[in-house]
Amino acid sequence: MEDFFKILDVMWNMQVKEHISHTNIEEHVYKLLFQIDPFLANQVKHINLDEYQFKLEKAYQKALDMAGQKSSIAIYFEYNLDND
Numbered sequence: 655m656e657d658f659f660k661i662l663d664v665m666w667n668m669q670v671k672e673h674i675s676h677t678n679i680e681e682h683v684y685k686l687l688f689q690i691d692p693f694l695a696n697q698v699k700h701i702n703l704d705e706y707q708f709k710l711e712k713a714y715q716k717a718l719d720m721a722g723q724k725s726s727i728a729i730y731f732e733y734n735l736d737n738d
Contacts, residue, residue, distance in 0.1 A: 659735070661690055 688695040717729045 658690070 684695055684699055687698060714729075714731075717731075720726075721729055
């Protein structure tokens, strides 16, 4: 799986020179993944992220509230690909 992410990263960096807006990023990544593995691309495309998005928005709002209370100037977010 690590090789897959390396390949996707290389392809992404090759494509990043094009203008990619936040509205078409999912489509762009799908096309890149489809070039590597069409079956996997279609599986990933149909993953429902509604619950994840809801939890992320809730956590983001909590972070904004905490930052506002402490007069913070930044919020740090880290995603752990290894799930450890």
